[in-house]
Amino acid sequence: MRNMKMITAVAATLLLSGGAAYAASAEKGKVAFGKNGCWQCHGWEGQGGNAGPKLARTQLPLEAVMTFVRATNGPMPPFSKKVLSDEDLTDIYAFISAQPAPPDPKTIPLLAR
Numbered sequence: 001m002r003n004m005k006m007i008t009a010v011a012a013t014l015l016l017s018g019g020a021a022y023a024a025s026a027e028k029g030k031v032a033f034g035k036n037g038c039w040q041c042h043g044w045e046g047q048g049g050n051a052g053p054k055l056a057r058t059q060l061p062l063e064a065v066m067t068f069v070r071a072t073n074g075p076m077p078p079f080s081k082k083v084l085s086d087e088d089l090t091d092i093y094a095f096i097s098a099q100p101a102p103p104d105p106k107t108i109p110l111l112a113r
């Protein structure tokens, strides 16, 4: 009986601490995006550039982004946990996901003919 209580307590602690998702911050993500040089290829807002595709409002789930950034062996260099922590990458994900949609071109006077 005593053991049961112990197990329940441990399980509850795990659920409340280890199991709790990291609270991502788009603001911190913007800083990490700059610090880690993602902007050099993807643009400051993740809008895409000459050297990297658009990341803003990515449709990829966080897990896919994590896996890709850690293990890419294509034109993008991989970022290990040593140089970019899971927390920072989760913040970066929040930052690129929070980018606003671009305005409708019809609403931009310069583009009107």
Ligand code: HEC
Binding pocket: 033, 036, 037, 038, 039, 040, 041, 042, 051, 052, 053, 054, 055, 058, 060, 065, 068, 069, 072, 074, 075, 076, 077, 079, 084, 092
């Ligand atoms: C040296 C240029 C470069 C840097 C620096 C760089 N990337 Fe990339 N990234 C790329 C290129 C090129 C691709 C497309 C690669 C491919 O398809 O294999 C890519 C693809 C990605 C993708 C997949 C996008 C998709 O929709 O398929 C993600 C996510 C990503 N980068 C995140 C990051 C993050 C986060 C950082 C900073 C920690 C970063 N990248 C830094 C060049 C770069």
